[in-house]
Amino acid sequence: MHLLYPRAVPDVASTLVFLAHEGAWRILYESSVTLARTLTGFAAALAAAVLLGFLYTLSPLARETIRAMNTILQSISVLIWIVVLVMLFGVLSPIPPVLVATVVALPILLSAIVSGLDNANPRLIELARMLGAPRTRLYWDFLLPSLLPQLAGAGRAALGAALRISVVAEAFGSGSGIGYMINYYYEYSMPRGVFAWGLLLVTLMILLDKVVLEKLEARIRRWATLPPR
């Protein structure tokens, strides 16, 4: 048994052949499922981070609470989240991979927003005051858009992390997705399948980062960067 895995590492060509035999529909379906879960989790994290950022500007108590919450979120191992969520929602539920993506992306996004708010250009705040902006508009009209360049960079990192971790959640407890496929072939001792789906995941991440996220980040930076202080 101890000799099985060292000898079982497949070469690239046979891995690609294996993947081709899986069929385009299968590859497309499982990839879409994983991507959809990741994007849903990421969107939830983004919405939560933006909302928490708004609360952060309202009072010192809210600021301290959100800082503490972020520290706690960052301290909890992803393994704990996965196990707890699978226990809560069941092995075949699609919810754990989505929520895991959320809890992975949230601290990254929230940290970017909190740090951006802490270092916001004080002149921008004075300008808002001078224009008569109510406290609630200060965040939505001035601070949040000025944070978009930082948020775009953090979003890129957060989405990458969410995708990497949500497949782990799929492997632990799900009936579909790239993570499920990797786990399926692992349990049946078929290293070629593990490598094939792993290769697909890496390709997907690189494509997502280079073709979509990198360009999106550059565009947002050009659009929303304030002149230097």
Place this chain on the structure above:
Amino acid sequence: MVLRARGIWKSYNGRTVLVDVDVEARRGELAAIIGPNGAGKTTLLRILAGLEPPDRGTVEAYGRVLLVFQENLLLPWRRLRDNILLGLRYHKVPPGKRLERLRRVAELLGITEHLDKYPGEVSGGTARKAAIARMLVLEPDVLLLDEPLAGLDAGSRRSLLEALRSLARQGRAIIVVDHSLSDVASYADVVYVLSQAPGRVIARLELRGLAAGERVRLLYEAMFRASQVNAV
């Protein structure tokens, strides 16, 4: 009189910046504040605008006082039109009136053709005018400007100065912090000269009615004294 500051003192971290400063703004008057670097000119403007409290002294304002910052601070994600209308939205000015004010101010400053552009798409002069327009649509009684001509080319300086004169003629009080004595000599009715740090008003020059050469001579003499005098 729409703005009167009396006996203003200000310190930061034990370092005195302003000493017993008196400044007044009158309707229809274009005043300038000049002084060596670090004399506290910007600090004085911020105190006049109510952005910072003085340590001692009083500021009495009889109307709306607005400050145009040295950095234009136009929001790059909004067109010039939306940047300018922002304050009117907060003041709940009806949409019809907003557009009327926008049209009037844009015409005065000569930026009508640029209103649909983003700040990154216009020249420094146009951006500066848009930043001024953003405050002007709020119809301030006193407009404070921190080095509005800095970094502008000759054409932009001329047209902006003309717009400021026109605003003063309309009855607004305008106070400008400026470094260029020749510019100040060309537009200012009254000039407050601050000494080198810590800043104290060492002269209030009334330039109205004086010949151009006399204005320049007075300003250069005052600035020479300002660089010699230490307030404390």
